[in-house]
Amino acid sequence: MDLIFQGIKKAFYLLVTFDPEVMGITLLSLRVSGTATLISLLLGISTGTLIALTQFPGKRFVVSLVNTGMGLPPVVVGLLVTIFLWRNGPLGFLGILYTPMAMILAQAVIATPIIMGITVAAIQQLPNKLRLQILALGATRVQMVWILIKEARLPLLAGVMAGFGGVVSEVGASIMVGGNIKGYTRVLTTATVMETSRGNFDVAIALGVILLMLAYTVNLILTTIQQKEKNR
């Protein structure tokens, strides 16, 4: 108990003094996970909408596959991405292993199915006739899809939160593909793991508290947008 109290104290100390290393780590966490979420949004929403709106043989299989992907273990993703990015691996020519890029890639792989799955559900729960109404209003196919996505924006925002929350708190993949390199690929979660094994439990808890605060702030912003939209 004493340790937790010390950790919280430490967290405030680090934040108030603008500790440059902790600031850098926090900012990198936000950046890597934010960019990964952004990429996942583009991929997840477009593919998810496509899956939801088209009929094709094996659709049910694909949807269940996506839903399974929502629970991809980050460690497995990390391992696979590492093997692909190895110098002598299939994507070795990119030379991005142990860079923030690699972390973004791995986190995007984790977050994309989450956002895709939520998109499929969100689009499918819109009334069927809404598509007809939009077409009858003179919309092109592209306009129709865009309007449908806009109509599903509330559950989609929940998807963004789930995706970001999933990757920002994830450690297995980040440590594998990023390597926890000081000042370069060290993010809040990997730093927490390292400080724990160093026995600096107070710093580890402080980093955990900062991570919680970061996740909370991002979710607060998104929730505010969501609630505002809801009342429109």
Next chain:
Amino acid sequence: MPNSLRQTKKRVCWRWIGAFCFLMFFLSPSTFVSADQRSVILATTTSLQDCGLLDLLIPIFQRRTGYFVKTIAVGSGQAIAMGRKGEADVLLVHSPEDENQLMREGNGVNRRRVMENDFMIVGPMEDPANIQGMRSARDAFRKIALSSWLFLSRGDHSGTHAKEKMVWSLLRINPEGEKWYQQTGLGMGETLNVASEKRGYTLTDLGTYLALKKNLRLKVLAQGDPLLLNPYHVIEINPIKWRKVNAAGSRAFSEFLLSKDAQEIIKTFGANRFGSPLFTDTGKKREILGR
């Protein structure tokens, strides 16, 4: 123009500015700095990162040479495996048998001893197997086995695990499967914590033990056997076998570790914090080894 329309226009404007700033923040170039010829991948053991020695040495090396060191801190076993696949440029490890294997396969070149310290046996305060003060690691291990008191093994193919297995094999004891022998599969720090909680014995390196000592209910019971010497070697990965290896960078790092300045830092590291240095440089222990 009606008021409501003007308001919508204003809101749309702010939205675009917000989105632009947002994108600029995430997609700014610094996020995408990728590896180049100036970076060196160092695969090493967690214990070196955890004790803080690398945080001291690497910035100096980077400042002097301009190389950027990517430290991947894993177990010695995994570090050597990375070297075997050409996925690292240089190794700093402490698992002599695996290192020899790597050299024999022709994956490594220029293996040199950087520093060393000792492994030691730690255990619960009451010392149920009664090994306190023993010098021989073999005798101590045998007594623990005979007492059937809990012994915690790393079980992760790290350097420490390799050393522990070596001692058991010298005793011709196969502890695997025994009730009193448990493998954590974790790093040194976690294993020490487990040993402390479960009141078991374990083999540890000095650095990690000292770093965690304040939170542990364990004490050093047996040490000083030359068998428990823990040497760290630097190995450059063979650039002829693995074309993508940064040969110049790994050579520079290896040279740096053996330089006078680096050795000085190693020799004194930890003295302030722990009361005694964690490592000895290469020169000093050579007499002890020289048999």
Next chain:
Amino acid sequence: MNPTLPILEANHLRVEREGTLLLDIPSLKIEKGETLALIGPNGAGKTTLLQTFSLLITPFQGALFFNGKRVGTELSVLEYRRKLAMVFQEPLLFQTDVFNNVASGLKIRGIKKNEIHERVMEQLERFGISHLRNRSARTLSGGEAQRTNLARAFAIQPEFLFLDEPFASLDPPTRDSLLVDLESVLSHTKTTTLFATHERLEAVRLSDRVAVMNRGRIEQMGPPEEVMNDPATEFVASFLGIETMLKGKVVRKEGGTFVASISGKEIEAIGEVDCGEAVVLCIRPEDVTLSSSPLKEKTSARNVFTGRILRIVPLGPYQKVHLDCGFPLVAYITHPSQKTLSLTEGIEVKASFKATAVRVIKKG
């Protein structure tokens, strides 16, 4: 533009799904400015017809012509769709405020902001929902939502309008007030309208022509009074509320009238028929008069029968009386009349109706 061309023409339209025929329209022409009501029971194909005409369903075969131009070749589907507006039974509003909902069709067409504003305000005014323009669509009542939906449809100034049971889920007072407004808007804009409903009275009130649909086909089409008074088939007659339909044979002709034999009883009716021809006689319940026997005063009714009351069913302001006169006959009677005549189940009464009240359907 050729003034004689119908604005909308369908030829040999057929829609099938999984081998079942959903719609079969050999030919349908809609004149500019007219209101055509589609009536029929649920599943008759009204919705399918509207969705086929708006090309939301691709027909199995057949062609649509807009002002003589074939849709799909001479006129693209998108261009065609942008000339029409569709109003469904559900409001299907977007999750935004009323203003932006009404504006949505215009935004899709890329119309300039000032013009959108002007046109939206005009429609909001027209449907009496200006005060709601900043309200979220999800907070609207059923009537307000459907008004918004109609305003959205009229905002694009459609060449023709499809209404698919737009009032079916509204409560009667709301429906009546909306109907009044729609009537005045339609008479003002003269928008060509196809209007599906299962409410006969709505159809009569709003339309220039009525088409009665059954099983994907149009059974009868014509001005409302014609269809109401002169049903062409038994289906149309029964759908239009004619309870009594009697199959018989013409036995003699006397001038303009004829007599048909129905299960041994003779009924007089008016119509051009041949002797021996099979006919169906339709009698509206409101045209049947009941009196206690014996009949005292002379009536002009030629058809007078004695019947036993089988059942009396309360029907709001009326009582519906099922009689057995040797053939089944249904009559409406008011509560006061029921009291004075002291009608109860099981007693015998006199039932009479005029020869002119009998609609005749010839059995081909």
